[in-house]
Amino acid sequence: MPHDKRPPYQRIADELRSSILTGELAPGAKLPSENSLKVRYGTTRTTAAKAVAVLKAEGLVVSSQGKSATVRPRPTVQLLTTGPNFRRRRAEGVSNFNAEVEAQGLKPDQRILKVETVPCPPEVADRLGVGEGDPVIARRRVFLLDGEPTQLVDGYYPVDLFQGTAVERIRRIPGGVSALIEDPEGPVRERIVQFVEDLEIRMPLPVETEALGIPQGVPLARVLRMARTRSGRVVEVLDSRVPCDRHVFRYVIDTP
Amino acid sequence: MPHDKRPPYQRIADELRSSILTGELAPGAKLPSENSLKVRYGTTRTTAAKAVAVLKAEGLVVSSQGKSATVRPRPTVQLLTTGPNFRRRRAEGVSNFNAEVEAQGLKPDQRILKVETVPCPPEVADRLGVGEGDPVIARRRVFLLDGEPTQLVDGYYPVDLFQGTAVERIRRIPGGVSALIEDPEGPVRERIVQFVEDLEIRMPLPVETEALGIPQGVPLARVLRMARTRSGRVVEVLDSRVPCDRHVFRYVIDTP
């Protein structure tokens, strides 16, 4: 007999997990039903269900009513952040997200949900150098991958620079806001020389789960990115929510 | 009456979550006991426990036997990655981790668990430019924060460069391996000009949970970092596991 120090539901979870990690149960494959687990391990369905719940919390398994639980597929899109990359894409007039996604053979899209002037939230105020609660322009967008929502991206812009510009209009800006910032005819007329990107990783809240269709056990990256111009002013703060089952991050850092 | 479309355990979870997010239940505070929830909501303890389990899976709550469930504290240490930073710390002879942690008023430490020559794992082989299974030197370390394990860091090094050097000895290398790589008297004698850092975020496996003391509902970042020298050769691959409840990431990207 195996030493049964661990409770039954963990033993069941352990064995299923091994099958998944060795590839015996491939991504997309069906797990044994809770009833068959109940029989196989001589326990109740409640306990079998708890074992499956463990694997869902680990992000290895997804399930929904009426269907068999299945092994979750692995992440797909790489989000690549490098200085030269940004510069090249600015020149080409494509957004970073679109370029990355297309390079990986998928169909990107984005939708502008809302553009509004709002009191500045604290994490943004810190970075943008305005007072908390001061008015800022917020552009709220959702990025799509093959038609499915895949990122929520809110852009924040100082009113003193962007009031009355295309940033305030609920319409795509050709080449993105970065292009407008660097446009020699635009409201800023300065080059962006630096991005600072902060990643905080946590489990999503139910609102985020719903908005992004995140399955159980999938972490969320909250990415706060500020763009600084040559004069040192922060002209944009992006606040993104990125589900970690569909993305990996790559940063390229050159050392002087 | 509230429309009870959502099941009772979710309603309980919702109310507790609100209390946590508004700060009414501060980090470290005790949650109501499962028995008191059972009474308050007129249900069974099983259901109350499930509500608490939801919050644990969301990483908002931690619990253990005999003690009240409590609100989880927030992350602390920032891991800052920038080119100039690396260069400065190389000059000062301190490691990045140590510098970051000390700057934030905590006591860093690291322990070398093992140094061994092993068959190269696939993700490392890709990056190091050696065949999968070819021998490589692996330095396995654990980083500590105030005495608690906080990161697992495995460094991989090509044997042709580092066999017979300090990299093979189970002892700290003054200034770190980077210093040895750039040492004009060392085995490589080239400057590191670039880091490429890949982050994959997922929930930890039980082995990782145990090794790092990760509470439920806390994601894990697996960071694969390669260091490239001026000649283009990758001379080091670091494979780290970083619990996301104790760290946030910051990358600074300069755009040419």
Place this chain on the structure above:
DNA sequence: GAGTGGTCTAGACCACGAC
């Protein structure tokens, strides 16, 4: 010792999906 969470049993009803 009293109270806490961890885990289990043995049922039940329901919503949903596949056939």
Place this chain on the structure above:
DNA sequence: TCGTGGTCTAGACCACTCG
């Protein structure tokens, strides 16, 4: 229609912590 998972009840025993 039948099998699936989603959820619940009403108990129970245990290990642990705290006062």
